[in-house]
Amino acid sequence: MRHDHLVTTKQLSRADIETVLDRAAEIDADPAAFADRHAGTLLGLLFFEPSTRTKMSFETAMKRLGGDVVDMGSVESSSIKKGESLADTVRVIEGYVDGIVLRHPRQGSAKMGGEYVDVPLLNAGDGAGHHPTQTLLDLYTIRENAGLDDLTIGVMGDLKYGRTVHSLAHALTNFDASQHFVSPESLKLPRGVRYDLHEEGASVREHTDLEEVLPELDVLYVTRIQRERFPDENEYREIAGEYRVDAETLSAAEDDLPVMHPLPRVDEIAADVDDTDHATYFEQAHNGVPVRMALLDLLVGDSE
Amino acid sequence: MSDHELRVSKIRSGTVIDHIPGGQALNVLAILDIDGSGGEEVSIGMNVPSDRLGRKDIVKVEGRELSQDEVDVLSLIAPDATINIVRDYDVVDKHRLERPGHVSGVLECPNRNCISTDDEPIDSKFEVLPDGVRCEYCETIVREDIPDRVRSA
Numbered sequence: 001m002r003h004d005h006l007v008t009t010k011q012l013s014r015a016d017i018e019t020v021l022d023r024a025a026e027i028d029a030d031p032a033a034f035a036d037r038h039a040g041t042l043l044g045l046l047f048f049e050p051s052t053r054t055k056m057s058f059e060t061a062m063k064r065l066g067g068d069v070v071d072m073g074s075v076e077s078s079s080i081k082k083g084e085s086l087a088d089t090v091r092v093i094e095g096y097v098d099g100i101v102l103r104h105p106r107q108g109s110a111k112m113g114g115e116y117v118d119v120p121l122l123n124a125g126d127g128a129g130h131h132p133t134q135t136l137l138d139l140y141t142i143r144e145n146a147g148l149d150d151l152t153i154g155v156m157g158d159l160k161y162g163r164t165v166h167s168l169a170h171a172l173t174n175f176d177a178s179q180h181f182v183s184p185e186s187l188k189l190p191r192g193v194r195y196d197l198h199e200e201g202a203s204v205r206e207h208t209d210l211e212e213v214l215p216e217l218d219v220l221y222v223t224r225i226q227r228e229r230f231p232d233e234n235e236y237r238e239i240a241g242e243y244r245v246d247a248e249t250l251s252a253a254e255d256d257l258p259v260m261h262p263l264p265r266v267d268e269i270a271a272d273v274d275d276t277d278h279a280t281y282f283e284q285a286h287n288g289v290p291v292r293m294a295l296l297d298l299l300v301g302d303s304e
Numbered sequence: 305m306s307d308h309e310l311r312v313s314k315i316r317s318g319t320v321i322d323h324i325p326g327g328q329a330l331n332v333l334a335i336l337d338i339d340g341s342g343g344e345e346v347s348i349g350m351n352v353p354s355d356r357l358g359r360k361d362i363v364k365v366e367g368r369e370l371s372q373d374e375v376d377v378l379s380l381i382a383p384d385a386t387i388n389i390v391r392d393y394d395v396v397d398k399h400r401l402e403r404p405g406h407v408s409g410v411l412e413c414p415n416r417n418c419i420s421t422d423d424e425p426i427d428s429k430f431e432v433l434p435d436g437v438r439c440e441y442c443e444t445i446v447r448e449d450i451p452d453r454v455r456s457a
Contacts, residue, residue, distance in 0.1 A: 083423075085422075085423060085424050085425060086419070086422075086424060087424050087425050087426070104419075105417070106417055106418065106419040106422060106442075107415065107417050107418050107419065107441065107442035107443070107444075108418050108419040108420060108439070108440075108441025108442040108443075109419045111419075111440070111441055112419045112420075112424060112426055112441060115426070126419075127417050127442075128417065129442060129443070190444075191444075191445050192438065192443040192444055192445050193443075195438075195445055196443075
């Protein structure tokens with residue numbers, strides 16, 4: 001696998017995805033073998049939006065490969081405040097580092113950033129657009145827990161603005177998964193994503209009620225419905241309440257149904273699920289490190 | 305020649321864009337980046353009666369032969385337009401528009417969260433679909449009201 005940048009999962013073939021997941025599995029099995037593999041490699045972290053998991057797991061991944069990171073810090077303390085364009089920022093940082101990780105609130109920011117730099121640029125979330133590295137760790141988790149072949153997956157929550165959902169949906173077309181999307185009417189998949197899935201011939205069904213489809217799922221992927229998507233607090237509370245999962249909801253599911261979530265959750269997965277065999281979201285978050293190590297190993301630095 | 309065509313005078317040499325949907329002539333000029341500041345002589349006929357379109361616009365640009373690449377982008381708002389290249393009052397070439405695969409710097413993305421709407425040094429880029437256009441940055445699909453998305457001249 002050799003792509004200059006990782007902007008969207010649409011650019012990845014099934015073979016590309018399997019290369020990353022296989023490498024992640026090798027790293028998981030023997031982390032020590034990779035410990036000094038990228039000594040001297042420096043990764044630039046450009047996060048224009050808050051992030052805990054993505055940023056810290058990239059930092060951990062680079063350091064566990066023997067490299068290091070430089071971090072732009074918060075937007076408030078950077079020259080972005082002075083009105084610098086993103087195109088200028090990435091061109092400057094490119095001169096300091098061997099690879100760039102970019103999170104930015106605007107859709108298409110990673111694609112544009114990639115047009116201006118030669119070092120590999122990894123999209124860590126571009127607004128409501130894509131989040132391909134999250135998808136790769138999601139796929140790794142799915143493969144470990146349910147397998148990627150003949151998969152029937154339910155994806156529930158904010159499908160309109162949820163970038164992890166968009167990236168996952170595109171990637172799963174490589175595996176002929178049967179995809180069920182569960183959301184309120186106002187937060188259905190955007191037209192662009194539906195268009196792509198249709199073009200790919202994906203098996204897609206949309207629902208407003210999880211109960212319709214829960215018993216047949218191999219994986220349930222839950223995302224957060226954000227307060228700011230609704231003009232009215234009461235409407236938000238009512239809708240968010242309908243798309244909440246607890247231990248009782250899951251009694252209708254297969255006993256070993258993995259429940260995933262890109263985190264952070266608010267209350268869309270009740271705490272009583274944490275103690276069940278369904279809870280897979282912390283394992284999923286932990287998988288961010290080996291999967292991002294695999295990506296850095298394959299894309300950044302001088303390894304084969 | 306019918307009476308209504310005489311309302312816009314013949315040109316000696318240049319380009320005549322005919323069969324533009326009524327009311328779209330100014331968008332045609334905006335797309336072609338012709339605003340008069342280049343000194344071109346430009347004649348416009350708007351809402352001229354037309355057998356084929358009911359009402360049509362006509363744009364005549366004196367002294368400039370527009371290439372196929374330059375005019376194909378007009379197919380987004382004037383799919384039935386015809387292009388006449390005129391030399392010494394004679395039409396030497398007449399052709400229809402072909403739908404381009406991509407257009408750059410012509411349309412504005414309607415998504416306010418798209419990076420192409422920020423103050424960045426990039427032109428908007430759209431893939432042309434059979435029934436619309438799609439922003440190459442944020443992937444928003446626009447099917448309706450494409451003329452409203454023509455960037456201001």
